[in-house]
Every structure is written in structure tokens, then in C-alpha cells.
Amino acid sequence: MDGKKVAIGGGIVGAGVVAAGIAITGTFLGSIVGAALLAPDPVDDQPDPLLATPATEPDRIPVRAADGTELNVVAYGPPDGDVLVLVHGWVCNTQYWYPQINAFSDRYRVVAYDQRGHGGSPRGTSKLSVDLMGQDLQAVLSAVVPQGRKALIAGHSMGGMTVLSWANQFPGSVPDTARAVVLTSTCADNLLPNLGLIPIDLPDALSPIEYLMCRLVAGATVRLPRTKMSRKVTQYMALNTTSRGSHVDFCDEMVAACPGRSRGKWGNAMVGLDVSGGLDALAVPTLVVVGEDDKLTPVVHAESMAAALREHGHLDNLVVWPGIGHMSSIENSEGYNALLTDLLDRTAG
Numbered sequence: 001m002d003g004k005k006v007a008i009g010g011g012i013v014g015a016g017v018v019a020a021g022i023a024i025t026g027t028f029l030g031s032i033v034g035a036a037l038l039a040p041d042p043v044d045d046q047p048d049p050l051l052a053t054p055a056t057e058p059d060r061i062p063v064r065a066a067d068g069t070e071l072n073v074v075a076y077g078p079p080d081g082d083v084l085v086l087v088h089g090w091v092c093n094t095q096y097w098y099p100q101i102n103a104f105s106d107r108y109r110v111v112a113y114d115q116r117g118h119g120g121s122p123r124g125t126s127k128l129s130v131d132l133m134g135q136d137l138q139a140v141l142s143a144v145v146p147q148g149r150k151a152l153i154a155g156h157s158m159g160g161m162t163v164l165s166w167a168n169q170f171p172g173s174v175p176d177t178a179r180a181v182v183l184t185s186t187c188a189d190n191l192l193p194n195l196g197l198i199p200i201d202l203p204d205a206l207s208p209i210e211y212l213m214c215r216l217v218a219g220a221t222v223r224l225p226r227t228k229m230s231r232k233v234t235q236y237m238a239l240n241t242t243s244r245g246s247h248v249d250f251c252d253e254m255v256a257a258c259p260g261r262s263r264g265k266w267g268n269a270m271v272g273l274d275v276s277g278g279l280d281a282l283a284v285p286t287l288v289v290v291g292e293d294d295k296l297t298p299v300v301h302a303e304s305m306a307a308a309l310r311e312h313g314h315l316d317n318l319v320v321w322p323g324i325g326h327m328s329s330i331e332n333s334e335g336y337n338a339l340l341t342d343l344l345d346r347t348a349g
Contacts, residue, residue: 042235042245050099050333051250063113063143065124065136072120073113073140076105082152082344083145086112087137089157089185090266091258093119095250096156099333100340108344111144111151115158117262128269133158134165134278141166141177150179152344156329157297158270160186164278171281179347180316181286182340185294185328187301188276188308230256240293240325251327279308285316287343291324291331316343 058074065071074094084104088096094112101110114121116128116136126132145151155163160183167174167181234252235243286309290302299320309315319339321332329336 040241041232042239042243042248044245046246048099048244048246048250048333050102051246051330052098052102054098054101054105056105061111061143063140065116065139067124067126069116069122069124069126069136071113071116071136071140073111073144075109075111075144076101077107077109079109081107081109082348083109083111083149084340084344085141085144085151085153086110087153087155087159087162088112088115088118089155089159090270091118091255091263092156093254093257095119095254096330099330100154100337103333103337104340109144111140113140115162115266117266118258123262123265128265130161130165130269130273130275131169132269133162134167134169134275137162137166138170138173141173145177150177152180152182152340152347153178154182154184154329154340155186156184157186157326158266160184161188161270161273161275164188164275164282167278167281168275171283174281175283178282178284180284180343181282182289182343183286183302183305184289184336185291185297185326186305187273187297188279188305189274190301191270191273191297237295238326239331240291240323242323243325243331247327247330251330276308279305280312282309282314283312284314285343285347286314287316287319287339289319289328289336289339290321291326291328292320292322293324294326294328296326 054076056076058076059079061073061075063071063073072094084100086094086097086100088094093114097110097112101112104110113136115133117123141151141153153163155161163181163183164186231248231252234255235241235248238251238255239248288302288306288309290297290299292299302318302320306315306318321328321335324331
């Protein structure tokens with residue numbers, strides 16, 4: 001009887017812990033949704049011409065990854081122009097880079113590709129991993145950067161992590177392939193512990209539950225609906241409270257288009273992210289850009305990466321934009337394009 005009582009008591013305690021965890025997780029999620037719904041609506045303005053579908057059809061570059069997966073790679077602009085390679089982030093696709101494609105493809109060869117499971121690239125048969133991200137980028141660079149030439153390589157969010165993964169695995173390719181690198185709204189490690197999504201102060205005792213909740217959300221495989229609420233949540237999580245309506249709608253549509261399984265599998269793959277070794281290997285001018293209101297990869301990440309790059313003498317600059325969220329190169333596309341133009345001019349030849 002005593003053993004049964006212990007078992008029953010243990011079961012009750014266990015059930016209580018689970019129930020408490022569910023309640024706290026619900027509180028976390030509710031606080032995010034509540035903050036999103038209470039945030040100001042985006043600025044209702046005219047469409048952003050830089051977000052328009054490019055006027056010219058892209059060249060499609062056949063690229064087969066190391067495991068045989070065919071990646072969707074598109075190139076705009078003159079084939080003999082200086083090369084820009086742009087790597088998008090989690091739940092995005094090549095459309096993310098429309099503001100840069102539209103601004104630079106009249107004189108540069110602008111290349112973008114869909115990461116596995118995004119846009120027109122299948123997930124393939126390999127287990128998704130941070131190493132695989134860098135290996136796919138190596139395949140793309142080998143196909144699109146002509147022998148003896150170098151490219152400006154820019155990555156946003158997961159795309160920046162991809163660049164760091166590539167540099168970490170292929171350090172010898174960095175000075176031969178890259179003229180400069182731009183790490184945009186991204187991080188090298190400690191991704192989940194530094195999220196700034198939950199708008200309430202938490203006691204230290206709840207940190208493990210906060211981490212677990214973020215991990216569960218990142219790994220969820222449900223397809224995201226497009227609703228008025230989803231638009232507000234997208235704005236709260238990925239943009240800022242003074243975003244243009246055209247920017248919010250563009251990003252909300254792009255995020256909702258990502259298949260749920262791809263989003264969840266990549267979310268799980270990045271949970272233990274550590275590509276800080278790539279910072280040591282980026283032996284080229286490297287620009288770090290972040291929005292001050294970025295909740296997904298907050299400023300602390302940019303400062304940490306900049307410090308490591310500065311120590312090795314490869315930091316070009318650290319740029320922190322006030323009033324800008326995670327989708328920084330869309331929210332401040334003109335400012336971002338000006339940074340790229342300046343970097344291209346300074347690294348010409």
C-alpha cells in the first residue's frame with residue numbers, strides 16, 4: 001500500500017508540474033500575443049517600389065548540393081558584373097532580397113538562393129543541420145563566383161549563421177571567394193537564451209521554462225495561417241512598432257508561405273547553434289548590421305560578434321539602427337543599400 005501511495009503521490013506531483021508548465025507556457029504565449037495586439041498598427045502608406053517583383057526574369061543557375069539536392073539559385077544582372085551573393089533567413093526565401101535585387105542588378109550580378117525547404121528548394125534527404133547550411137553555401141559559391149573573382153556575401157538571420165557555418169568549415173575559401181561579408185540581424189551562438197520576445201520580466205527560476213517554450217515554438221511544424229492577428233504577431237516579432245504596412249504585409253505573406261515541417265525542422269536544427277568559430281575565419285572586411293528593436297537576434301549578439309571580429313582586425317563596422325526590428329534590410333532598405341554600395345566601392349578590385 002505504501003508503494004502505491006508513493007506512486008500515486010509522485011504521479012500527482014508530476015501532473016502538477018506538467019500543468020504548471022503548460023500554464024506558464026500559456027502565459028508566455030499570451031503575453032506575446034497580447035503585446036502584439038496592443039502594439040500600434042503599421043503605418044498605412046503607399047507600396048514600397050523596392051519590394052516589387054523584379055522587372056526582368058532571373059537566370060536560373062543549376063546547383064547541386066553535396067548530397068545531390070538541387071537548390072533553387074537565381075541570378076539577376078549582367079553575367080560579367082561584380083558578384084553579390086545574398087543568403088536569406090529562417091522562413092524566408094529569395095524574395096526577401098528584392099530591395100537589393102532591384103537596387104543593384106542594373107550593374108551587379110546579384111545571386112540569391114532558397115535555403116533547403118524554403119521557396120523552390122526541397123529539403124532533401126540529409127538531416128537538417130547547421131553544418132549543412134554552410135556546405136550548401138559552399139556549393140552555391142563554387143557555382144556562381146567565377147574563377148579568380150570574389151563576391152560580396154551578405155546573410156540575414158539564419159543566412160548570417162549560414163555564412164559563419166561556411167567560414168568555419170571552409171576557412172581556406174574565405175579569402176579566395178569573399179571580398180567582404182555583411183552579417184545582418186544574426187548571431188553566432190546562444191540563440192534561444194537571448195531572445196527578446198517575451199514582454200514581461202521573469203524571475204531566474206522560470207528561465208528553463210522560457211527556454212523550453214521558445215524551443216517548442218521554434219520546432220512547431222504547423223502551417224501558419226494568414227489572419228489579421230498573424231499580421232500583428234509578425235509585426236511584433238519580426239519588425240517594429242513603426243513599420244510600414246507594405247513591409248509588414250510582404251513579410252507576413254513570405255513567412256506564411258514557408259512549409260510548416262521545414263520551419264520546424266530548421267528551428268530544431270538551430271537550437272544548439274554555435275558557429276562562433278566562423279568569426280575567427282572571416283579574414284575579410286566584415287560589416288555587422290542590426291536593428292535596435294530586434295527581438296529575435298538582439299543587439300547583444302551583434303556586439304559580441306563585432307568584438308570577436310575587432311580582436312582579429314576584420315571588423316569593418318558595427319551599425320545599430322534605432323527604430324528597426326529584425327527584418328532590417330527591408331525596414332531600412334535604403335540605408336542598407338547605402339552600406340552595401342559603400343562597402344562595394346571600398347573593396348573594389
